[in-house]
Amino acid sequence: MIITSTNPAHLDQVVGEVELGDADTFVAAAQSAHDAQPGWARIPAPVRGRAIAQIGRVVEANAEALARLVTAEIGKPYAEALGEVREIVDTCDFFLGEGRRLYGQTVPSEMPDKQLFTFRKPVGTVAVITAGNFPVAVPSWYIVPALLAGNTIVWKPADYSPVVSEAFRDLFVRGGGLPDGVFTLVQADGAATFEGLSRSLDQGLVDKVGFTGSSAVGAEIGALAGRHLQTACLELGGKNPLVVTPSADLDLAVEGALFSGFGTAGQRCTSLGTVIVHESVHDDFLARFTAAVAAARVGDPTEDVLMGPMLDAKFAERYEEYLGWVAPHHKVHGATGRIGADNPRDGFVGDPGAGLYYHPVVVDGTRPGDRLFDEETFGPIVGVATYRDLDEAIAMANHPGYGLSSAIYTSDALEAFRFRDGISAGMVSVNNSTSGAEAHLPFGGNGKSGNGSRQSGIWVLDQFTRWQSVNWDYSGRLQKAQMDVGELTGDAGFRLGS
Missing domain, CATH: 3.40.605.10 (Aldehyde Dehydrogenase; Chain A, domain 1)
Incomplete structure (x- = not known):
C-alpha cells in the first residue's frame, strides 16, 4: 500500500x-x-x-x-x-x-x-x-x-x-x-x-x-x-496545568500560557490544558490573555507565526469534537472552528483556505468534572479555571490524573516549593512554560502520562x-554470603565465621 x-x-x-x-x-x-x-x-x-x-x-x-x-x-x-x-x-x-x-x-x-x-x-x-x-x-x-x-x-x-x-x-x-x-x-x-x-x-x-x-x-x-x-x-498524553498566583508577573504568565497553549497549535503532549488562576487576578489575567490570543499571528508556518495548521486531517476532526465539549456554564472567547472566508481571523498570514487552520480558543469557567477540564484536548484550546487558595489549586492541577508537565507563575518562593511538593507531574516549571525540554534533564510523566x-x-x-552484578572471590575457598559472617576480634582484628 x-x-x-x-x-x-x-x-x-x-x-x-x-x-x-x-x-x-x-x-x-x-x-x-x-x-x-x-x-x-x-x-x-x-x-x-x-x-x-x-x-x-x-x-x-x-x-x-x-x-x-x-x-x-x-x-x-x-x-x-x-x-x-x-x-x-x-x-x-x-x-x-x-x-x-x-x-x-x-x-x-x-x-x-x-x-x-x-x-x-x-x-x-x-x-x-x-x-x-x-x-x-x-x-x-x-x-x-x-x-x-x-x-x-x-x-x-x-x-x-x-x-x-x-x-x-x-x-x-x-x-x-x-x-x-x-x-x-x-x-x-x-x-x-x-x-x-x-x-x-x-x-x-x-x-x-x-x-x-x-x-x-x-x-x-x-x-x-x-x-x-x-x-x-x-x-x-497530558492535561498540563499552569497556576497563576496573586504574586505572579501577569504579562510573563500570559506569554508563557500563550506559547504553552498554542505552540504547535496545541498539539504537544506538554501543551497547556488549563490555566488555574487565583480569583483576585482572574479577570485581569483573562483580559490580557484573550487579548494576546486575539493578536497572535496564525497562518503559514514558513512565516513568523505562533501557530500553523493542524498536523493532519484526523487531528482536525478530533479537535472539532473537543469544541463540542463546551458546556452552558463556560464562556468562549474568540471565534471557533476552521478558519476560512466564512469564518475569518483578523491578521491571518497566508491563505486560510489552503490548509487545516483553526481558531485558537480560550474557554473560561472550566472546572473539575468538565470534559474540557478532565481530558486531554490535542489542539489549540485552553481552559481557564479559578481557585481560592494554593491547596485548592494543587488539587485542581492533579485532578485529571495525567501528571506529565506543570507550571506555576509566582514571586513567592514558598508557593513554588509547596507547588513542587504537591504536584503529581514528572516535570515542574517555575515562571516558565509547560512545554520545553533539555537534553540532559529527565523527561516523562506519571499516572495517565x-x-x-x-x-x-x-x-x-x-x-x-x-x-x-559480578562477585569475584580470590580467597581459594568457598565463602558463603550471609552464612560465613565475619566479626571483629580484640586480638586478631577479624575472624571469618562459619
Whole structure:
C-alpha cells in the first residue's frame, strides 16, 4: 500500500509517497535487528559514542533542510522545527560523553579476598514507536541512547510524517556509518505494527518497547509488553496545568500560557490544558490573555507565526469534537472552528483556505468534572479555571490524573516549593512554560502520562540497559554470603565465621 503525504498548510502540495509494510515487514526488521545486536554490542562503547557524535555533526550540517521538511510535512512553524532539529544535535552531543562513562560501581564485600562489581548491559533489540508531532526530536530521545548502550533499533514512526522519517533514518544510518540491521525503519499503519510487534515479542526478537503517543494506545502497548515480562518505556498524553498566583508577573504568565497553549497549535503532549488562576487576578489575567490570543499571528508556518495548521486531517476532526465539549456554564472567547472566508481571523498570514487552520480558543469557567477540564484536548484550546487558595489549586492541577508537565507563575518562593511538593507531574516549571525540554534533564510523566519511565539525560540509560552484578572471590575457598559472617576480634582484628 502506497500513501501520499501532503502539506497540512497547503493541502494540494504533495510532500512525498511512501510504501507501507505489513506485520511481516515488522517481524523481518526485528529479526534483522536481533541478528545484528551481538555484533553492535561488541563494538566498544566509546566507539559507538563517536558514531553518535558523527550523527550529530551530520544532522547539524543539514539542520535547515531537515527543519524545512518538518515544516512542510506536519505544518510546524519553521522556528519550532529548527529548534526540534537542534534537540537531536544536543542529544548526540550529550551521549558522546556517555560512551566513555556508562558507569558501573565497585562495591565492598562482607567477605575478605572478594570484590563486587556492577556493569550496564544492553537490553538487546528495541522497538520504538513514535508520534509525528515531534517527528525527529522524540525519536532521537529513544534511538540515540539505545544505540549508544549497544542495542539495535526497529523504529515505526507516525504514518502522517513518513517523508521526514525517511530523511531522519538516512541521516542516522549514513551519517553514523551504522552496520546493516542496527537501525531499521518500518513504515506501517497501527494495526500492522501491533500485530508485528506482538509476533516479534512472541518469537523473542524484541527485548524492549518504547512508545510515545496517546494514553489509550500506551495502555495497550504496556499490556502487550507486560505479557512478555517486559516494562515498556511509555511517554503518553497530558492535561498540563499552569497556576497563576496573586504574586505572579501577569504579562510573563500570559506569554508563557500563550506559547504553552498554542505552540504547535496545541498539539504537544506538554501543551497547556488549563490555566488555574487565583480569583483576585482572574479577570485581569483573562483580559490580557484573550487579548494576546486575539493578536497572535496564525497562518503559514514558513512565516513568523505562533501557530500553523493542524498536523493532519484526523487531528482536525478530533479537535472539532473537543469544541463540542463546551458546556452552558463556560464562556468562549474568540471565534471557533476552521478558519476560512466564512469564518475569518483578523491578521491571518497566508491563505486560510489552503490548509487545516483553526481558531485558537480560550474557554473560561472550566472546572473539575468538565470534559474540557478532565481530558486531554490535542489542539489549540485552553481552559481557564479559578481557585481560592494554593491547596485548592494543587488539587485542581492533579485532578485529571495525567501528571506529565506543570507550571506555576509566582514571586513567592514558598508557593513554588509547596507547588513542587504537591504536584503529581514528572516535570515542574517555575515562571516558565509547560512545554520545553533539555537534553540532559529527565523527561516523562506519571499516572495517565506514563509509567514512570524517563527519557533524556543519564536517567534514560536505565531504560536501555540492565544491571549485571559480578562477585569475584580470590580467597581459594568457598565463602558463603550471609552464612560465613565475619566479626571483629580484640586480638586478631577479624575472624571469618562459619
